[in-house]
Amino acid sequence: MKLEEGPQQGKVGVRSRTSTFIRSLVRPGEMFRETEIYGSMVRRPPTSLPGRATTPNVNFFFHVYPVRIPRKVLSLRSTGRLGFISAVLFVILLVSGTYLMFFYRPQTPDAYFDMHTIHTSVVFGQFTRNLHRWSAQLMIVVVVAHMIRVYVSGAYKAPRQFNWVLGMGLLLLTLGLSFTGYLLPWDQLALWAVTVGTNIAGFAPVVGEKFRQALLGGTDVTNVALLRFYVLHVYVLPAMALMMLGVHLWRVRKDGFAVGDREEFAPAEASDE
Ligand code: HEM
Numbered sequence: 001m002k003l004e005e006g007p008q009q010g011k012v013g014v015r016s017r018t019s020t021f022i023r024s025l026v027r028p029g030e031m032f033r034e035t036e037i038y039g040s041m042v043r044r045p046p047t048s049l050p051g052r053a054t055t056p057n058v059n060f061f062f063h064v065y066p067v068r069i070p071r072k073v074l075s076l077r078s079t080g081r082l083g084f085i086s087a088v089l090f091v092i093l094l095v096s097g098t099y100l101m102f103f104y105r106p107q108t109p110d111a112y113f114d115m116h117t118i119h120t121s122v123v124f125g126q127f128t129r130n131l132h133r134w135s136a137q138l139m140i141v142v143v144v145a146h147m148i149r150v151y152v153s154g155a156y157k158a159p160r161q162f163n164w165v166l167g168m169g170l171l172l173l174t175l176g177l178s179f180t181g182y183l184l185p186w187d188q189l190a191l192w193a194v195t196v197g198t199n200i201a202g203f204a205p206v207v208g209e210k211f212r213q214a215l216l217g218g219t220d221v222t223n224v225a226l227l228r229f230y231v232l233h234v235y236v237l238p239a240m241a242l243m244m245l246g247v248h249l250w251r252v253r254k255d256g257f258a259v260g261d262r263e264e265f266a267p268a269e270a271s272d273e
Contacts, residue, residue, distance in 0.1 A: 106230035155258035
């Protein structure tokens with residue numbers, strides 16, 4: 001038996017070389033978290049209870065978490081985790097979309113053939129494309145459900161009005177991302193769906209036709225439109241969504257969850273006696 005050097009020394013006590021070896025095999029993550037390398041990347045607060053409460057202040061990865069929250073907020077019923085699921089889907093879309101960008105050229109007729117190449121010759125190409133499409137459609141459903149949850153629970157009321165407005169922006173960006181992505185496969189469905197969609201936009205009073213032509217870069221859906229939709233889809237709209245999402249989450253952190261307000265101001269439950 002030998003004393004083990006390390007941050008846990010004195011607390012955990014004596015460990016044999018064999019148990020350290022087994023631990024490194026069974027729980028490699030735990031071993032890594034005890035190393036100096038991990039400690040230098042992720043600032044570890046003291047292990048005492050008050051020390052652990054400072055985690056959100058010292059750890060970048062946990063800084064969006066509040067130090068204390070009412071227990072009720074943690075229940076699935078309070079938010080349905082719908083905002084969280086929307087954020088996870090957004091990350092999946094960013095990662096899968098970046099992979100697809102390596103194999104796609106936004107010009108005619110290559111765009112159409114690149115989609116076929118992605119399906120037939122690219123490693124995990126078909127899987128990544130399907131993941132991207134399904135996640136995009138699911139995200140619209142989940143974001144709308146999140147908005148309905150916020151409305152029904154009255155979480156849009158003061159002091160969260162600004163976050164509701166930001167949420168509206170996020171909803172429009174989510175729809176915009178879906179619409180611009182629809183043209184990229186450059187097949188018949190894409191062409192005519194975007195023709196119909198932009199024609200509808202053209203009927204908006206005063207600015208409608210000007211907006212349609214600015215979006216398409218002409219009067220019809222051509223090569224120019226494909227490039228514009230591509231730039232909007234891979235750069236402009238995701239960048240705007242990322243910035244807006246950052247502020248949205250920051251506001252959730254500052255305002256606290258709406259369900260927590262009710263708990264804080266609710267009258268104390270009558271006791272049985
Ligand atoms: C990309 C889309 C969106 C993402 C990723 C997102 C993300 C989130 C997250 C993670 C939360 C924390 C609570 C939870 O998980 O439900 C939240 C709360 C909130 N969201 Fe969103 N959201 C989005 C769209 C929207 C929309 C469309 C609205 C409304 C128009 C909205 C309004 C709000 C409000 C008011 C809160 C605070 C709710 C509370 O305190 O209970 N969000 N959002």
